[in-house]
Amino acid sequence: MTPPTDSGPTDSGPGARPDKDVNTVDTHTRDVDAVVIGAGISGLYAVYKLRARGMSVHGFESAAGVGGTWFHNRYPGARCDVESIDYSYSFDEDLQQEWTWSERFATQEEILAYLEHVADRHDLRSAFEFLTRVVSTVYDEDSGLWTVTTDTGRSVTARFCIMATGVLSATNRPDIPGVIRSPASRITQANGRTIPSTSQASASASSERDRRVSSRFR
Numbered sequence: 001m002t003p004p005t006d007s008g009p010t011d012s013g014p015g016a017r018p019d020k021d022v023n024t025v026d027t028h029t030r031d032v033d034a035v036v037i038g039a040g041i042s043g044l045y046a047v048y049k050l051r052a053r054g055m056s057v058h059g060f061e062s063a064a065g066v067g068g069t070w071f072h073n074r075y076p077g078a079r080c081d082v083e084s085i086d087y088s089y090s091f092d093e094d095l096q097q098e099w100t101w102s103e104r105f106a107t108q109e110e111i112l113a114y115l116e117h118v119a120d121r122h123d124l125r126s127a128f129e130f131l132t133r134v135v136s137t138v139y140d141e142d143s144g145l146w147t148v149t150t151d152t153g154r155s156v157t158a159r160f161c162i163m164a165t166g167v168l169s170a171t172n173r174p175d176i177p178g179v180i181r182s183p184a185s186r187i188t189q190a191n192g193r194t195i196p197s198t199s200q201a202s203a204s205a206s207s208e209r210d211r212r213v214s215s216r217f218r
């Protein structure tokens with residue numbers, strides 16, 4: 001199936017440098033100009049910016065929604081540690097004026113709501129295929145194209161491939177000697193669930209539970 005080809009708003013703001021060549025320099029067949037992997041803060045902005053340059057974009061996100069870090073990390077107390085007003089996009093001046101943070105250091109919930117709002121405001125979700133994990137990216141020197149393949153078996157070719165995959169979206173079980181054997185040990189996962197671990201046996205049961213819980217969020 002050929003992915004949707006979309007070209008979004010034209011970037012006519014200050015400093016805009018529409019790259020008109022981008023759709024013509026490459027004479028080889030491709031599905032889209034650019035593939036963006038990840039729908040977190042970086043991936044959302046990448047889609048916005050690429051579309052603004054008149055490029056067709058297709059995004060892949062393994063999770064069910066936008067937000068990246070803020071979609072995955074739902075543990076109690078998760079919040080940003082720079083001031084919310086600085087932890088915001090600056091490309092949309094009206095948004096900057098309209099959006100009001102309720103706290104100086106916003107919670108995960110509020111940051112996720114903000115990113116969902118930005119995605120809706122700029123129609124960024126439409127670029128993404130959710131619940132789809134990229135499993136390989138191969139660059140062909142001759143054609144100058146990336147072939148991006150997903151866990152659904154689909155492949156998309158593109159001139160550019162942007163890895164907006166972040167670093168904090170996968171559960172990382174701490175490999176600390178003794179932590180698994182301690183009766184008091186509880187591991188808080190990124191999604192806020194805790195795993196009591198009293199033995200190696202329960203650790204592997206936990207692993208299985210972890211895998212099942214994680215897969216629901218990916």
Ligand SMILES: Cc1cc2nc3c(=O)[nH]c(=O)nc-3n(C[C@H](O)[C@H](O)[C@H](O)COP(=O)(O)OP(=O)(O)OC[C@H]3O[C@@H](n4cnc5c(N)ncnc54)[C@H](O)[C@@H]3O)c2cc1C
Nearest residue numbers: 038040041042061062068069080081082133134165166167
């Ligand atoms: C509690 C907490 C507080 C933080 N506070 C701050 C702060 O105050 N200031 C700051 O600058 N940063 C902070 N960070 C760091 C935060 O991760 C980044 O600011 C930012 O959210 C990263 O965005 P990203 O889009 O680059 O990556 P991510 O948000 O990690 O998004 C990457 C996305 O790529 C997807 N993905 C990955 N691999 C694949 C694949 N193979 N196929 C498909 N999809 C894939 C993931 O599912 C994920 O949704 C904080 C992080 C946490 C957890």
